[in-house]
Amino acid sequence: MAVARSAVVRCAAFSGRWLWLILCVLAVLSESRADEVLLSDVVMRTADGEQRLAGRVVAEGAAGELLLEDPAGRMRQLSAAEVVGREDRRGVWQVRCAAFSGRWLWLILCVLAVLSESRADEVLLSDEVLLSDVVMRTADGEQRLAGRVVAEGAAGELLLEDPAGRMRQLSAAEVVGREDRRGQWQPADAEQLGRLLKTEAGSGFEVYQTEHYLVCSNCSEGYNEFIGRLLETVYAQYFDFWKKLNVDVASAGRPLPVLMFQSESEFQAYASRIHPETGFEGVPGFYSVRDNLVLVVDLTGDRSLREVSAVRKKLADRPLQVATVVHEAVHQLSFNSGLQQRFADFPVWYSEGLSLYFEPPSERSAVLWSRPGQVSPRHHPEFVRLVRDETLPVPLADLLVNDSAFQSADAAVAAYAESWGLVSYLVKKKPLEFAEYARRLQRLQPLQAVTGSARQQMFTEAIGETPAELSGRLIPWVRRLRVAR
Structure with missing residues (x-):
């Protein structure tokens, strides 16, 4: 990683400072080339006979006087009567010491400045x-x-x-x-990470690598290939999504780890081991922020499937599997692309709403998913059902600044549905404002708490509306949406 990064930065340095230095050299050379002046070889009359002088013609008077400068900088004024003969030409005037102390000294200083800056960069590039x-x-x-x-x-x-x-x-x-x-700092490479995952997962697991993912799995060959294609599709759409919004995100530069289990019992055992404080009953997958790892259970339950087409046929009746993989993959991408920092105090509605915006499956796609932004067949009906008397069950003013609704059994369904609706509305109706809000959240750093008032101020300044104003527009807009059939 350090070597690759240094190479990239060095290339950028060449195209910056060194290109500037080359331009300086060319400027000096062109300036030197442009220093052609009127030179003259003069034969002058003196009391002792004729004398030859050579130099730069500084000036000529109205009465034929001539002012000549020799290479040492000494000037001689000659009257018209003193000049017996004269041969003029255009040429470069060489005053060696003066030239060195002028343009060439300036060029040397440029070289020293670039070299000293390059030396300073060696410290920065050392990682x-x-x-x-x-x-x-x-x-x-x-x-x-x-x-x-x-x-x-x-x-x-x-x-x-x-x-x-x-x-x-x-x-x-x-x-x-x-x-x-x-x-x-030397992060583990793909081979080292693969060995670690295999060791921790246990016997029967193999490692498969796609362009951007490292998948450790004991599932069928067909399932591994299907999920690999799905992950790469999500990866491409994720970066395209933020590019269109003009929000800077970047590849992690290393494969993203995914662990897949053929059976529910294996999944539950591993999940409980790494996160004993959390229950995962009924959960088909999750992203561990701490371990930077996506864990998924194979809902086909069939390890004999070798063909991708057979896997697709089975999963077509299990849309939750595809939605889960997409949802957790977006979480992982967000924390590995510079969009979010792990262990920073992000509002949960933003993190979950973004993943929910991406997750709805597409029955016609080869991998049962095609792009973000489709109406959620799960959360749209919940949103419509829970909104009564034009009032959100979890007021936006609370959702924006307080994450407690996501930990409440009574309020969690509403919190997730509203998060999906809010992100969908902002992306579709206020994309520039949503992009600005995302950029502000990118500045949040790990272990730095953000107060509720700071959260609300950040949102209101970026979006340009108060929660109350936005709520009045959000509810009728979501109600008008229709789930694709």
């Missing part, structure tokens, strides 16, 4: 980051961790990333000892 070896306190005793320091919180929290891309947030009380240093 040195803050690395840390940490001893942390756990229930089972002390544990050692090593990785890149991503962020440090105001209360002494530490966010550490290991080479596999997994992040660990440690409180000040958990850190027993810590040794920091500056050094090169």
Whole structure:
């Protein structure tokens, strides 16, 4: 990674400073070439006979006087009577010391400036980051961790990333000892990451790599190929979506990891092991922000499927499988393209609404999905059903600044439906404002809390409407939408 990045930056440096230096050289040479003046070889009359002079014609008087400068800078004024003969020509005037102290000295200073700036860039291109070896306190005793320091919180929290891309947030009380240093950060390459996933997943898993994904799976050959094609389709559409909105996002530069399980029991066992604090009953997949990993269970339940067409036929009756893969893939892309920072305080409605905007399947597509922005067959009916008396069950003023509705069994359905509706409305009706809001959210950093008032101000300034004003437009607009048949 460091080598590839340095090569790119060096190329950019050449097209910048070095191109500028070349232009300076050409300018000096062209200026030197343009210094053609009137030179003269003069034969003058003196008391001792004739004398020859050569130099630059500085001026000529009305009465035929001639002012001549020799290469040493000495001038001689001659009357018309003193000039016996004269041979003029156009040529380059060489005053060597003066030229050196002028244009050529300027050129040398340009060279030194570029070289010193290049030297400074060597420091920047080295990709040195803050690395840390940490001893942390756990229930089972002390544990050692090593990785890149991503962020440090105001209360002494530490966010550490290991080479596999997994992040660990440690409180000040958990850190027993810590040794920091500056050094090169070397993320795991595809081969190393694949070996790690296979080891952790267990026997029977194999690694498959597409252009942008590293898939570790024990599912059928046909299922692996189908999901690989689906992921690449989502990848292309994701970057095209933000390009049209003129929001800067970039490829992670490394394959994105996906773990797929043939059986529900295997999926549940692994999910419970890495996130014991969360229940995953009835969940066909999720994206782990901490581990930067998408986990999916194969809903075909058939490991014998070898043909993509057979997988497509089975999944056509299970739209939730495709929707889940798309939804979680968009989460992963958002956190690996610069759109969002992991462990930053993003509003949940924005993260979920964006994934919901992408997820609706398309029955006619080869991978049962084609593009974002189709009306959700799940969340549109929920939105319409839950809105009563022109009032949203979760007021927008609350949804924008408070994430608690997503953790409530009673309010979660409404929160997700409203998030889908709000993102859909903003993308379709206020794309420039939505893009500006996305750019503002890109500035949020890990471990930095954002207050509710700051969230609302950020939204109102970017969108140009208050939650109350927007709610009055959102409800009738969503009601007019129709799910594709």
